[in-house]
Amino acid sequence: MTTPYDHSVLTLLIFSPLAAAAVAACLRGENAVRWWTLAFTTVAAVFSLTLYGHFDVSTAAFQFRYTVPWVGSLGIHYDVGVDGISLLLVLLTTLMMPLCVLCSWSYIKTRVREFMICLLIMETAMIGVFCALDFVLFFVFWEAMLIPMAMLIGVWGGPRKIYAALKFFIYTMAGSVFLLVAIVALRIHEGTFSIPDLMGKTYSSSFQTWVFLAFFISFAIKVPMFPFHTWLPAAHVEAPTAGSVILASILLKMGTYGFLRFSLPITPDAAAMFTPYILWLSVAGILYGGLTALAQPDLKKLVAYSSVAHMGFATFGIFAMNTLGLQGAVLVMINHGVTTGALFIMVGIIYERLHSRELDRAAGLGRALPIFAVFVGVFSLSSLAFPGTNSFIGEFLVMAGGFGRIWAADSPVPKVLAVCVVPGVVLAAAYMFRMLQRVVYGGTKNPDHSLVADLRPREIATLVPLLVFVFWIGLHPAPFIRVMEKSVAHLIDQSRHTTALAGNR
Amino acid sequence: MTASAAFLPELVFLLGALVVFGFTLGESRVRQARNAALATAAAAILAAVFSLGCHESLFQDAYRVDIFSQTLKLAFSIGFGLILLLSGGLGDIREEVKPEYYLFLTISVLGLLMLSSAIELITLVVCLELSSFPLFLLVAMRREQEGHRMQMESAIKYIMFGIAANGIMFFGFSYLFGLTGTTSLPVMMPKLVAIAGTPAAIAGLALALGGIFYKLAIFPFQFWTPDVYQGAANETAALISSLPKLGGIAILVRLVCLAGPDSPTFALLLAMLAVASMMYGNLIALVQTDFKRLLGFSGIAHAGYALIGFVALSEEGAAAAMFYILSYLLMVMACFLVICRVSRDGANLKIEELAGLHRRSPLLAVTLAVGVFALAGLPPFAGFMGKLSLLKAALAKGWLALVIIVMINAAIAVFYYLSVVRESWFRDPGDLPPIRLDGPTRVLCLLLIGGILALGIAPSPVLDRLRQGVAQATHLTPAPAVAVVGQTR
Secondary structure (H helix, E strand, C coil), X not given: CXXXXXXXXXXXXXXXXXXXXXXXXXXXXXXXXXXXXXHHHHHHXXXXXXXXXXXXXXXXXXXXXXEEEEEHHHCEEEEEEECHHXXXXXXXXXXXXXXXXXXXXXXXXXXXXXXXXXXXXXXXXXXXXXXXXXXXXXHHHHHHCHHHHHHHHHHHCCCCHHHHHHHHHHHHHHHHHHHHHHHHHHHHHHCXXXXXXXXXXXXXXXXXHHHHHXXXXXXXXXXXXXXXXXXXXXXHHHCCXXXXXXXXXXXXXXXXXXXXXXXXXXXXXXXXXXXXXXXXXXXXXXXXXXXXXXXXXXXXXXXXXXXXXHHHHHHHHHCCCCHHHHHHHHHHHHHHHHHXXXXXXXXXXXXXXXXXXXXXXXXXXXXXXXHXXXXXXXXXXXXXXXXXXXXXXXXXXXXXXXXXXXXXXXCCCCXXXXXXXXXXXXXXXXXXXXXXXXXXXXXXXXXXXXXXXXXXXXXXXXXXXXXXXXXXXXXXXXXXHHHHHHHHHHHHHHHHHHHHHHHXX | CHHHHHCHHHHHHHHHHHHHHHXXXXXXXXXXXHHHHHHHHHHHHHHHHHCCCCCEEECCCCEEECHHHHHHHHHHHHHHHHHHXXXXXXXXXXXXXXXXXXXXXXXXXXHHHHHCCECEHHHHHHHHHHHHHHHHHHHHCECCCCCCCHHHHHHHHHHHHHHHXXXXXXXXXXXXXXXXXXXXXXXXXXXXXXXXXXXXXXXXXXXXXXXXXXXXXXXCCCCHHHHHHHHCCHHHHHHHHHHHHHHHHHHXXXXXXXXXXXXXXXXXXXXXXXXXXXXXHHHHHCCCCEHHHHHHHHHHHHHHHHHHHHHCCCHHHHHHHHXXXXXXXXXXXXXXXXXXXXXXXXXXXXXXXXCCHHHHCXXXXXXXXXXXXXXXXXXXXXXXXXXXXXXXXXXXXXXHHHHHHHHHHHHHHHHHHHHHHHHHHHCCCCCCCCCCCCHHHHHHHHHXXXXXXXXHHCCHHHHHHHHHXXXXXXXXXXXXXHHHHHHHC
């Protein structure tokens, strides 16, 4: 049944960016490097769509699986494959990359070659994280992202770039050291690094608790969950546009992906035990992110804090641990990638024109720039989950799932938690409308924007694909849900399976 | 015939040392001495490859040639070549002693080579001294700086600590001899394992390890490290920080197996020393401003990591420790290469002086980044695979708390490694001029980067070989029996 395509497609997707980076290192001229990276990432994006075509939605098994021994003496395999959840994230990654190149076209003026090489190495590592089915392979890709990302922030970033890059690096690294201990502990316990083999086993509850906590520190920092979020605003604000887009659209998803892929299926009992705390932390994140975003005078910080709130919704949905919640959480992850990525690109566009990200400096920009106003309007509405846009579907499912869990007979948390989520939704509207109002209309004493140019065709080309997804997911989410349906159902089975066993004993 | 083939790498070194000695006589002939040393390195690598499969017992069973020793000899020969390339024109060594520098360098490595084969205590001592004494002299050969004679102070410290540590080691050896009535490790092992739990055996073994801990810079024998690194010329520090540590690990493999596979007190002792080294090295490294001192303290920490492998008292652990130190060799050489090339006029290098290295010399900056990130234990570099195999070996024996301490230390260490990356990558050079690299330096950069990546991505061949070697080295039975065991496997 399996074809050469099935075996090689993921490996090709993972490592071709590295080869492209090697080519970019040899090219002469900055424009050649830009065009080459754009061409490559576009081809990779189009090629990755064939995955969707070949993907069998009727099974939860890992597909396009390819396994070979890697380090025999340590029992490490090169093992890749995707299920419905990781497929969507892989596609999100490949689709965002050409947009990252486009939005850096004129933004990055120095050391273009090195910048593009960093982007391509990032692409390898990010796709690798979502495809890896061997724990060590996963960890290698997970850590391999740190260096190019820190470089993106530290070399091409804003005034406090060094502080931001180091903070990002140290936070993420500190989190992942315990992940490594957990990985080795699982290996000693079960004799394998294979992720699918580690799922659905019955571990003793104390073992689960420790492994879960080690996972949790690492993933919660990456998400980032309140109160581990403090690296995020610094990193977002100082990173160049493409860096912010990658951070928001893809890196943050790795934390929630970790919860979905590891915490729930490998340590279900501990996950159930910690659910109340995580739900509370999620709600705290939603409210904290919303309130802080409301007070930001800096556009990028505003969007960064809105990320904290959105990711709060994602973890809320994940730990609702029912179909609606999990499907919603995956959709929130995708939507946040699309919408927040777009908003960061918009902020980058403003910065290129005004050399400032201050909300006051940008006041009334929309009056002079009609096309810009349309885009910023749509993406802001999408960010506040306006019906008809993508985020509405995701957040609605999360809320439905979360409330279903809270009102269920075995609810781990008091009903008041549900009441606390509602202001989060209102806050999203408040901070987004505040920004929209200022940027598009402003007040009576707006700065003079008559000389500012409206969006160029390149910038429109960057934003249109994201606009398409905003409405596609918003109006017809079925294709996206269909892909992950079986995987989510399987995930719920796994997270219940061991719980039931433990209950029967 | 086979005996001389098995002894070929040592003979090559001996011959090389004689030739270099010839060049030290009369008028100073630096270029010829250097070429002779380079030729020795090349010939030694070939000889080591040629004798890689040899299996022999020489000099009345005092000298064992097996997979373990031959693998190490290959590593030493390659390391010798790398060090020679790294030291370039010996910018910071007094002009009139440059040929002698090459002579002592060659002899010191010869001592290390022999060390990896020695399985008898007296031989071991002789080899250890052969490798140590030339190093003491090398430290003192640095050029005189105006106003202070740092190199002399360092050399004296190095000698004093070295001799004190060796004295402790001899004292320990005397215990071991007294307990077992033999100086031959293969004969001693079964006798000592039988009484491994007794205080006398543990004391003897612990004292005997003192001299090795001094070489590895493990707490409490670490005091010389930062001062000697700082006082010695950059090239000499590169040597001291790398090859002797591999030699130290080699004897450690031979000696630790004397404790037998099950010796909780001894394992606990090693674990405590490992933790103390890691904590001490990492915490003090945090506040260093001199890059060499930083590497000195980080070296103490890394020796602590490597010791984790021995805590497990298993073949897997010892092989992991060997692998870790092999990787460390490449990583620390990458850092010292950058120090040697960036430092002006051979002076010590402050971390701030790395500012803007990515503009002054992109290749050096990449080399430094690879070396430093590998030291920090990030994949896909060698340091990660080394740590992973160490953790796996320790956790397999249930040392969870130890593993967690290691990882906390790894997290602490990231901070000071990042300070190096911060200067070299995130800062602007100001008005510092670009650095021009000559051909050998470029090749060396690529070799080190390639090596660090290769050990990180495809560690299997090296790991497997080390494990085979360790298995042979730790199952010390008299020579004929080994041959039988070798055949039946």
